[in-house]
Amino acid sequence: xxxxxxxxxxxxxxxxxxxxxxxxxxxxxxxxxxxxxxxxxxxxxxxxxxxxxxxxxxxxxxxxxxxxxxxxxxxxxxxxxxxxxxxxxxxxxxxxxxxxxxxxxxxxxxxxxxxxxxxxxxxxxxxxxxxxxxxxxxxxxxxxxxxxxxxxxxxxxxxxxxxxxxxxxxxxxxxxxxxxxxxxxxxxxxxxxxxxxxxxxxxxxxxxxxxxxxxxxxxxxxxxxxxxxxxxxxxxxxxxxxxxxxxxxxxxxxxxxxxxxxxxxxxxxxxxxxxxxxxxxxxxxxxxxxxxxxxxxxxxxxxxxxxxxxxxxxxxxxxxxxxxxxxxxxxxxxxxxxxxxxxx
Amino acid sequence: xxxxxxxxxxxxxxxxxxxxxxxxxxxxxxxxxxxxxxxxxxxxxxxxxxxxxxxxxxxxxxxxxxxxxxxxxxxxxxxxxxxxxxxxxxxxxxxxxxxxxxxxxxxxxxxxxxxxxxxxxxxxxxxxxxxxxxxxxxxxxxxxxxxxxxxxxxxxxxxxxxxxxxxxxxxxxxxxxxxxxxxxxxxxxxxxxxxxxxxxxxxxxxxxxxxxxxxxxxxxxxxxxxxxxxxxxxxxxxxxxxxxxxxxxxxxxxxxxxxxxxxxxxxxxxxxxxxxxxxxxxxxxxxxxxxxxxxxxxxxxxxxxxxxxxxxxxxxxxxxxxxxxxxxxxxxxxxxxxxxxxxx
Numbered sequence: 001x002x003x004x005x006x007x008x009x010x011x012x013x014x015x016x017x018x019x020x021x022x023x024x025x026x027x028x029x030x031x032x033x034x035x036x037x038x039x040x041x042x043x044x045x046x047x048x049x050x051x052x053x054x055x056x057x058x059x060x061x062x063x064x065x066x067x068x069x070x071x072x073x074x075x076x077x078x079x080x081x082x083x084x085x086x087x088x089x090x091x092x093x094x095x096x097x098x099x100x101x102x103x104x105x106x107x108x109x110x111x112x113x114x115x116x117x118x119x120x121x122x123x124x125x126x127x128x129x130x131x132x133x134x135x136x137x138x139x140x141x142x143x144x145x146x147x148x149x150x151x152x153x154x155x156x157x158x159x160x161x162x163x164x165x166x167x168x169x170x171x172x173x174x175x176x177x178x179x180x181x182x183x184x185x186x187x188x189x190x191x192x193x194x195x196x197x198x199x200x201x202x203x204x205x206x207x208x209x210x211x212x213x214x215x216x217x218x219x220x221x222x223x224x225x226x227x228x229x230x231x232x233x234x235x236x237x238x239x240x241x242x243x244x245x246x247x248x249x250x251x252x253x254x255x256x257x258x259x260x261x262x263x264x265x266x267x268x269x270x271x272x273x274x275x276x277x278x279x280x281x282x283x284x285x286x287x288x289x290x291x292x293x294x295x296x297x298x299x300x301x302x303x304x305x306x307x308x309x310x311x312x313x314x315x316x317x318x319x320x321x322x323x324x325x326x327x328x329x330x331x332x333x334x335x336x337x338x339x340x341x342x343x344x
Numbered sequence: 345x346x347x348x349x350x351x352x353x354x355x356x357x358x359x360x361x362x363x364x365x366x367x368x369x370x371x372x373x374x375x376x377x378x379x380x381x382x383x384x385x386x387x388x389x390x391x392x393x394x395x396x397x398x399x400x401x402x403x404x405x406x407x408x409x410x411x412x413x414x415x416x417x418x419x420x421x422x423x424x425x426x427x428x429x430x431x432x433x434x435x436x437x438x439x440x441x442x443x444x445x446x447x448x449x450x451x452x453x454x455x456x457x458x459x460x461x462x463x464x465x466x467x468x469x470x471x472x473x474x475x476x477x478x479x480x481x482x483x484x485x486x487x488x489x490x491x492x493x494x495x496x497x498x499x500x501x502x503x504x505x506x507x508x509x510x511x512x513x514x515x516x517x518x519x520x521x522x523x524x525x526x527x528x529x530x531x532x533x534x535x536x537x538x539x540x541x542x543x544x545x546x547x548x549x550x551x552x553x554x555x556x557x558x559x560x561x562x563x564x565x566x567x568x569x570x571x572x573x574x575x576x577x578x579x580x581x582x583x584x585x586x587x588x589x590x591x592x593x594x595x596x597x598x599x600x601x602x603x604x605x606x607x608x609x610x611x612x613x614x615x616x617x618x619x620x621x622x623x624x625x626x627x628x629x630x631x632x633x634x635x636x637x638x639x640x641x642x643x644x645x646x647x648x649x650x651x652x653x654x655x656x657x658x659x660x661x662x663x664x665x666x667x668x669x670x671x672x673x674x675x676x677x678x679x680x681x682x683x684x685x686x687x688x
Contacts, residue, residue: 160632162669169636212608212630212663214647246591247610264556266591286556288504292513303558319556325506 004137006068010200010237010259012280012313018305018342019068020335021139023241024321025061026073030328032060044089048074051123058124059131064328065335068315069136069200072124072193076143076204077151079189082117083108083181085152098155100163105178110185114192121189122196129197140198142190144205144240145183145223149175152182161207168219175219183223187230194232201231202239203257209244217251224255239282243320249274264319269307280313285334287318290326294333301337316342348481350412354544354581354603356624356657362649362686363412364679365483367585368665369405370417374672376404388433392418395467402468403475408672409679412659413480413544416468416537420487420548421495423533426461427452427525429496442499444507449522454529458536465533466540473541484542486534488549488584489527489567493519496526505551512563519563527567531574538576545575546583547601553588561595568599583626587664593618608663613651624657629678631662634670638677645681660686 006019027033036057037047047053054073062070081087084107086096099105111117128138151157153164168175190201208220228238241261245252252260253275262271262283272281289300301316308314316338322331350363371377380401381391391397398417406414425431428451430440443449455461472482495501497508512519534545552564572582585605589596596604597619606615606627616625633644645660652658660682666675 160667162632162635162667165632166635169633169640209609211632213611214644215630244588244609247614265553265588267557270591286559288506288509288555289513291506291510296513300558323504323506 004068006137006315007199007235007237009313009315010239010280012278014312016344017339018308018314018316020316020338021067021069021071022061022065022318022322022331022335023071025065025067025071025331026057027322028324029322029326029331030060030064032064033057036060044091045075045078045087048078049120051120051127054120054124055127055131058128062132062136065332066339067136067335069139070128070132071139071141071202072121072128072198074121074124074141076141076148076206078121079114079118079142079185080148080152082111082114083152083185092157093151095152095155098163099152099178100167102174102177105174105181108178108181110181111188114185114188115196118189122192125193125196125198137199138197139200139202139239140190140193140196141202141204142186142193144203144208144220144242145179145186145227146220147205147207148182148186149178150207150210153178161210168215179219179223183227186227190227191230191232194234194236198236200237200239202241202261203227205240205242205245208242209248213248213251216245216248221251221255228256237280241282246271253279259313259315261317262319267307268304269309272308272311277311277313280315281308282315282317284317284319287320287323287326290318290322290330290334292330294330297330297334298337298341301334302341305338305342348412350481350659351543351579351581353657353659354583354624356622358656360688361683362652362658362660364660364682365411365413365415366405366409366662366666366675366679369409369411369415369675370401371666372668373666373670373675374404374408376408377401380404388435389419389422389431392422393464395464395471398464398468399471399475402472406476406480409676410683411480411679413483414472414476415483415485415546416465416472416542418465418468418485420485420492420550422465423458423462423486423529424492424496426455426458427496427529436501437495439496439499442507443496443522444511446518446521449518449525452522452525454525455532458529458532459540462533466536469537469540469542481543482541483544483546483583484534484537484540485546485548486530486537488547488552488564488586489523489530489571490564491549491551492526492530493522494551494554497522505554512559523563523567527571530571534571535574535576538578538580542580544581544583546585546605547571549584549586549589552586553592557592557595560589560592565595565599572600581624585626590615597623603657603659605661606663611651612648613653616652616655621655621657624659626659626661628661628663631664631667631670634662634666634674634678636674638674641674641678642681642685645678646685649682649686 239259240257246266264286583603584601590610608630
């Protein structure tokens with residue numbers, strides 16, 4: 001594994017050019033993705049559960065964009081289904097039976113064997129490892145316990161996840177019980193991915209930045225910390241991405257990941273100064289910059305490379321997922337610009 | 345004016361207790377507001393344009409919550425109508441004819457006389473000053489030029505305001521022309537409010553934190569700076585609130601306001617350390633904490649007061665608008681807790 005620039009960067013080792021991939025790189029902005037998605041009348045969830053097609057869309061960006069890592073196509077909420085929750089996408093995720101009461105929490109199942117609970121996940125990982133033939137490493141992923149709980153309690157996306165907050169503040173004991181179950185499931189789920197062949201794990205905490213730094217420390221961090229500590233990491237790097245965490249990076253670092261994902265709301269140089277040299281960072285181009293003309297994109301890539309200032313432990317990425325209306329030519333251009341401008 | 349705790353705090357002068365008000369304090373969480381809103385079949389926009397009823401809902405929180413300032417009930421987008429744009433709320437704001445081309449920008453009107461263009465605004469201000477009888481000062485407000493432009497170009501709310509970004513990056517000259525027109529309108533609008541009797545001006549930059557710090561400096565800050573510099577401030581304090589700006593407070597300070605509004609994503613003590621002693625701050629309780637039991641609310645109020653550590657120049661507020669499903673009893677409790685716990 002040590003020969004991959006991507007893996008070396010995760011461990012703050014020297015690289016000959018900066019590795020780059022894009023969050024949501026297998027997605028709707030690619031006509032090739034839309035073509036696979038259109039095969040049959042299946043839903044988004046059906047695509048997640050079809051190892052053949054989901055592997056196909058996972059590989060597309062490697063060929064099209066020349067990125068330095070593949071990420072399995074899936075959704076952070078799929079492992080919640082076998083906990084006993086009916087999941088649908090309309091198109092946003094919806095759980096028909098949100099977790100609100102003590103009885104709801106008690107009823108949640110933590111499957112012993114996650115490979116049996118979500119068989120399509122190890123299947124896509126094994127298939128992808130074969131198809132990638134070692135060209136780039138494969139990233140597996142999961143939601144952070146807090147972000148998963150947001151959806152489980154609210155039942156859907158929300159501006160402020162009021163139901164989750166009411167439980168968190170009003171019944172901290174019930175919240176703790178829920179979070180421990182979710183964390184245990186998550187741990188089994190991610191270790192199963194490592195077992196199946198994932199070569200990096202990214203933990204998405206999309207809603208972790210929704211709470212104040214004080215509440216992050218109290219209600220979010222302990223569970224991610226426990227999750228990361230429990231992973232069978234061996235030589236597998238772990239990336240922790242908390243959207244909206246630029247004001248509390250010291251806390252994010254305490255979770256113990258090898259790499260910290262940065263959104264675009266903080267300058268990368270400033271973030272690295274705060275975080276220190278012993279942790280790698282991943283980020284942080286504003287996805288909207290991909291709407292810009294290519295000279296502007298190049299200028300922004302150069303600015304971010306300058307901010308990193310040749311420090312080891314840097315993976316270029318967007319600060320959030322690529323958006324559906326981006327012209328793929330601009331994504332291709334951006335990846336090439338990172339490689340070209342950072343080459344030693 | 346100097347006798348108000350609120351005004352003193354804006355200018356970093358000593359106070360005998362910390363002043364407090366709530367963003368969106370005249371709003372749907374209050375049954376008294378909903379009762380006025382239900383009078384007749386009028387829309388939200390009709391309420392904004394009815395000085396009698398909008399003054400009534402503006403005064404309600406003074407009586408009900410005992411807050412230290414009133415804010416006129418209005419919407420940041422109302423002054424855009426006389427620029428030649430048809431505004432509707434469905435319930436989010438929608439402009440039927442978004443600004444996209446050079447011809448669209450040229451067609452925008454900057455009214456000479458804003459008091460004639462939006463007569464209901466000076467009318468509500470004059471009416472409120474009479475009804476308040478000097479009990480608390482009256483805050484007028486407007487959107488920051490960037491946030492106004494976001495809606496004007498996109499035509500509605502958006503996750504990433506792609507149309508605005510395409511113009512900003514792709515045709516910076518057109519963007520500049522648009523922003524200069526919006527800034528000039530905004531300046532006339534806010535000076536008209538001061539003329540009519542507003543005793544403080546708050547500038548809302550709801551979307552200013554959507555861009556990277558680099559783009560904020562380039563595309564957002566120059567216009568707010570020009571706006572604030574052009575205000576007939578006399579003894580009128582100016583508050584600048586940029587949601588999501590905790591990672592770039594040094595830049596927000598450059599805009600030149602007397603007070604900087606803080607959301608809850610940064611600890612207040614840390615924000616004050618970054619900003620220094622020569623500017624006041626306003627914030628920053630997570631609005632979701634109002635879903636908590638009262639002992640938790642009290643604990644959070646105390647924590648924020650502790651973070652301020654008796655520094656002059658502090659106005660307590662939420663980090664964003666109060667949400668419709670909050671129990672008014674919790675808002676009343678919070679205001680009282682601030683007064684009680686901060687009393688000298």
